[in-house]
Amino acid sequence: MRNVTRQDVARLAGTSPAVVSYVLNDGPRPVAADTRSRVLKAVETLGYRPNQLARALRSQRSNTIGLVVPDSSEAFFTELVHAVEQAAFADGALVLLGNSGFDRERELRYLESLADMQVGGLLLVRSESGAAKGAGRALSELGVPVVHLNHRAPRGARATSVVLANRAGGRTLAEHVIGHGYRRIGCLTGTASSGPVSDRARGWADAMRAAGLDPSPVLRTGLDRRSTREQVKAWLRGPERPEAIVATADGLALDALSAAQETGLRVPGDLAVAGFGGTEPAAHSWPALTTIGRPFADFGRVGVETLKSVQRQAERVPDRVLDVELTVRRSCGC
Incomplete structure (x- = not known):
């Protein structure tokens, strides 16, 4: 079955292909209400679908x-x-x-x-x-x-x-964890020196300094999830392991939860964890993850x-x- 064309619509509506184009593109020339109605009825009857790519190329824009x-x-x-x-x-x-x-x-x-x-x-x-x-x-x-x-x-x-509001959000998240009474609070973040994740880490540091706490426990990881978990496990097994971790992304926080389980630490009994992002997986982890974000x-x-x-x-x-x-x-x- 051949494709319906603009010429077919024009024939059924009793008008020209140009007028059909004016109706479908809402211009550039006005079309009488009766003619517009006939064109739209012909479009519906024939099931005509305009070529969107061709229209975009002609108009230099697309939807x-x-x-x-x-x-x-x-x-x-x-x-x-x-x-x-x-x-x-x-x-x-x-x-x-x-x-x-x-x-x-x-x-x-x-x-x-x-x-x-x-x-x-x-x-x-x-x-x-x-x-x-x-x-x-x-x-x-x-x-x-x-x-x-x-x-x-x-x-x-x-x-x-x-x-x-990444920096403000990082500060709010850290303040919430500090409010639980934790003092050795580490920041789990990425390696970028700028951008959302970096701004969240700066907000964490702001809250730590304001509370008179040490803002130096920072673990920076790359993109490989397996490597991240191994780094976190080594951190948690060390002599200065944090009591709580503020992660600058939910994915990092979920990695911290996995690492804690693998090292035999109870969350939140032995370690508190919080993330940033407000993602759906955060609600379904065990335990469910405290997080901050925007719908x-x-x-x-x-x-x-x-x-x-x-x-x-x-x-x-x-x-x-x-x-x-x-x-x-x-x-x-x-």
Whole structure:
């Protein structure tokens, strides 16, 4: 069975293909109400579906959003991707996803490719590790609106960012653990010197100093989960093992829970653990993980709304910093 064409719709509606195009694209020329009604009825009768890619190429825009994340298999990014997709769909847009694999070169390749596909805008969740060997095309040269999600835009860039209140959240999380009476509180974090995870570690250090506690017990780990657990186990077996761990990501906190179990430590009896992210797995660990974060549905919605604002306005749209909420569970001793 052959595909229904615009010419078929025009024939049934008793008008020209150009008029069909005006109706479907809402312009550029006005169409009489009676003619519009006939065209829409013909579209419904024939089941006509416009070629979205062709329309995008003609109009230099499309109802698609490009989203690039480091790794959509990680719980935080999985839930963020889902939230963005839901928010975009509710707004009549579709999402094209790329995984950078924590590789800046690959990240740039995805951004360039998505821009060349005429997406209406880009949401970029930058990798916190690695650096691009070549500059590639600067984001400002892609010709597509860009919003940085979860990670602030680089210094000097005019791009807008939507981020969590990471430093304030790290401080709140540490203050909660300190409130339980723990004094040897370690910070389990990544190796990046900037970005969300680094800001959360700075918030932990702020709370430690304010309480007159030592902010030096920090364990920095890479991306390999097995290696992280081994490092944490060695930390917990050492002579200066922490009484509590504030992890700057839920994934790291879950690794700490596993390491504690493997070393025979009871949580929270022998060790308290808290994480950052507010991810779904945190609610189903044993014990359930105390964590801080922002509802992902809201995070994704604000990201999509901000991108729409950037698309509409010539002036730079202000950054958005979203407050985070503490969810108290058993792992910290509550």
